[in-house]
Amino acid sequence: MPRPAERFTVWRIRNGLSLAAVSRELGITIRTASAYGTGARPIPRTVELACVGWEEEQRKLSRTPHVPG
Numbered sequence: 001m002p003r004p005a006e007r008f009t010v011w012r013i014r015n016g017l018s019l020a021a022v023s024r025e026l027g028i029t030i031r032t033a034s035a036y037g038t039g040a041r042p043i044p045r046t047v048e049l050a051c052v053g054w055e056e057e058q059r060k061l062s063r064t065p066h067v068p069g
Contacts, residue, residue, distance in 0.1 A: 004048070005039035011051050012037065015058065026050050 002010070012022055012033075022033040026047060035041035 003039060004043045005037055007048075008043055008051070009037045011055070015055060025054055 012019075017025065019030045019033045019037070022028070023030045026033070028036075028047070032041065036043045036047065
């Protein structure tokens with residue numbers, strides 16, 4: 001099983017997010033996002049869950065048809 005830092009980095013890359021975008025989307029600093037990705041800091045469970053929720057929200061948004069208004 002991949003380490004949390006590896007899972008975080010894979011999640012970020014899979015979703016096409018830069019460290020700056022991750023920091024905006026999750027409400028953390030770029031430095032913290034970088035530390036999570038390298039394993040320098042442990043990833044809190046709340047951040048892991050935020051990543052899952054963010055990805056699910058993006059899936060829902062991509063399935064929602066655009067209705068011209």
